[in-house]
Amino acid sequence: MEESKPRLLTVLDVFTVALFLIATYMVFFYAPQEAVMGDVQRVFYFHVATGWVGMLGFIGAAVAGIIYLIKKDRKWDIVGLAAVEIGIVFIFINIVTGAIWARPIWNTWWTWDPRLTTATVMLLIYLAYLMLRQGIEDPDRRARFGAVYAIVGSLSVPLTYFSARIFRTIHPIVIGSGDPSATGSFDMSPLMTQTFMFSLLTFTFIFIDLFWHRIRLGRKADHVEQLRLQTME
Amino acid sequence: MTVERESSYLASEKNAGKVASFLRAMGAVVWKDLSAELRSRELISAMLVFALLVIMIFNFALDLDPATRRDPTITAGVLWVIFVFAGTLGLNRSMAVEKDRGCMDGLLLAPVDRSSIYFGKALGNLIFMLMVEIIVLPIYSVLYNVNLLNLGLLVVILLGSIGYVAVGTLLAAMAVQARTRDILLPILLFPVVLPVILAAVKASTGFLDGSEMELIRPWLNLLIVYDIIFSAVAFMVFDYVVEE
Numbered sequence: 216m217e218e219s220k221p222r223l224l225t226v227l228d229v230f231t232v233a234l235f236l237i238a239t240y241m242v243f244f245y246a247p248q249e250a251v252m253g254d255v256q257r258v259f260y261f262h263v264a265t266g267w268v269g270m271l272g273f274i275g276a277a278v279a280g281i282i283y284l285i286k287k288d289r290k291w292d293i294v295g296l297a298a299v300e301i302g303i304v305f306i307f308i309n310i311v312t313g314a315i316w317a318r319p320i321w322n323t324w325w326t327w328d329p330r331l332t333t334a335t336v337m338l339l340i341y342l343a344y345l346m347l348r349q350g351i352e353d354p355d356r357r358a359r360f361g362a363v364y365a366i367v368g369s370l371s372v373p374l375t376y377f378s379a380r381i382f383r384t385i386h387p388i389v390i391g392s393g394d395p396s397a398t399g400s401f402d403m404s405p406l407m408t409q410t411f412m413f414s415l416l417t418f419t420f421i422f423i424d425l426f427w428h429r430i431r432l433g434r435k436a437d438h439v440e441q442l443r444l445q446t447m448e
Numbered sequence: 449m450t451v452e453r454e455s456s457y458l459a460s461e462k463n464a465g466k467v468a469s470f471l472r473a474m475g476a477v478v479w480k481d482l483s484a485e486l487r488s489r490e491l492i493s494a495m496l497v498f499a500l501l502v503i504m505i506f507n508f509a510l511d512l513d514p515a516t517r518r519d520p521t522i523t524a525g526v527l528w529v530i531f532v533f534a535g536t537l538g539l540n541r542s543m544a545v546e547k548d549r550g551c552m553d554g555l556l557l558a559p560v561d562r563s564s565i566y567f568g569k570a571l572g573n574l575i576f577m578l579m580v581e582i583i584v585l586p587i588y589s590v591l592y593n594v595n596l597l598n599l600g601l602l603v604v605i606l607l608g609s610i611g612y613v614a615v616g617t618l619l620a621a622m623a624v625q626a627r628t629r630d631i632l633l634p635i636l637l638f639p640v641v642l643p644v645i646l647a648a649v650k651a652s653t654g655f656l657d658g659s660e661m662e663l664i665r666p667w668l669n670l671l672i673v674y675d676i677i678f679s680a681v682a683f684m685v686f687d688y689v690v691e692e
Contacts, residue, residue, distance in 0.1 A: 350626030
């Protein structure tokens with residue numbers, strides 16, 4: 216079980232930090248100032264990127280859950296938990312950055328728009344997932360319940376989105392075709408698009424890097440738990 | 449040709465036998481819950497009293513004047529909050545009694561398809577919930593002076609309760625096996641069941657308001673889709689929840 220940190224992971228760490236520094240620089244100095252909204256629009260680059268990572272975590276947890284139930288391999292439970300924990304952090308950053316942007320643009324910190332509602336429900340389901348796991352001692356049962364809940368949650372979230380969407384939305388849809396009348400909508404200039412794409416890439420790397428670290432941590436925690444159970448017997 | 453027909457006949461015969469035994473097992477679970485309830489009347493009475501208390505709390509918390517009381521949005525909202533809270537109470541209890549004296553182990557030892565246990569428990573929970581709802585509706589009508597005798601509203605309540613109980617029974621089966629079982633069920637259930645609540649409240653408001661069917665249909669469709677998806681998922685994963 217004793218394994219040292221893989222070289223590739225160290226390389227990835229350094230690479231990710233470098234990417235993040237460049238992305239931060241691009242957001243503040245490379246991307247032009249948006250004409251109407253001003254500097255607060257710069258939050259958009261990291262806002263969308265963190266939302267993307269949060270969603271990756273959510274999908275990852277559901278997929279890991281399905282594979283776990285089929286294969287019954289503890290490895291996939293560790294993967295699922297790692298995905299949820301990373302997702303929680305990033306969806307939270309996503310919600311906070313969104314609120315910071317919404318205050319001057321929508322004139323409110325919060326509104327019950329479909330995307331905002333969906334992000335919040337996602338966060339609540341993640342939290343419930345962790346609380347469910349906390350309450351169960353037996354590792355196998357904990358893994359099974361976690362997998363089942365991740366699957367149920369991932370099916371419910373799109374339905375929440377669609378049901379909230381039947382109301383009118385004011386959230387701008389910058390990527391893809393959106394309603395141009397949405398408050399705070401804008402067209403991206405080439406420099407903005409480059410910055411945006413770079414942020415997305417950066418946060419994808421951050422996700423991979425953290426995911427790898429968290430899975431390693433999970434494996435070690437698993438090992439410790441097994442040792443503990445052995446000494447208890 | 450005859451052999452082929454015979455074998456397909458035998459297969460369908462076998463399937464019919466399977467379905468019949470599935471329904472029998474399911475019916476037995478439902479019957480067990482109903483007759484236990486008929487003797488103790490613990491669950492229904494607790495849910496009912498709780499529902500009445502929620503009605504009372506809403507009256508004072510919202511300080512409703514006679515005009516707002518009849519507002520369909522308020523009525524639908526308050527009704528669904530009552531159903532959701534009372535339902536949680538019932539779901540928790542119905543699974544806790546199985547866990548407490550090892551009844552669940554007895555059920556699992558029975559040589560039947562485990563999903564029949566799930567559907568039996570879910571159907572029992574649905575019956576309890578509908579009974580509470582049927583009693584609450586006239587009481588609410590009298591107390592708030594609104595007419596709730598509306599066929600559309602009853603359909604919405606049925607569809608909403610099916611979705612609620614389909615997920616609720618599955619999650620309650622997990623929650624009672626956890627250390628924190630008293631507090632866990634609402635935390636697990638509410639975020640997942642949100643689409644049902646949203647659609648049910650909207651459709652109920654629509655029917656009470658006398659809106660056109662065009663406006664209500666999307667919500668009804670959503671309820672039906674939810675009911676189907678989650679009954680199917682619960683059917684598939686219930687085995688993993690009760691497995692030892």
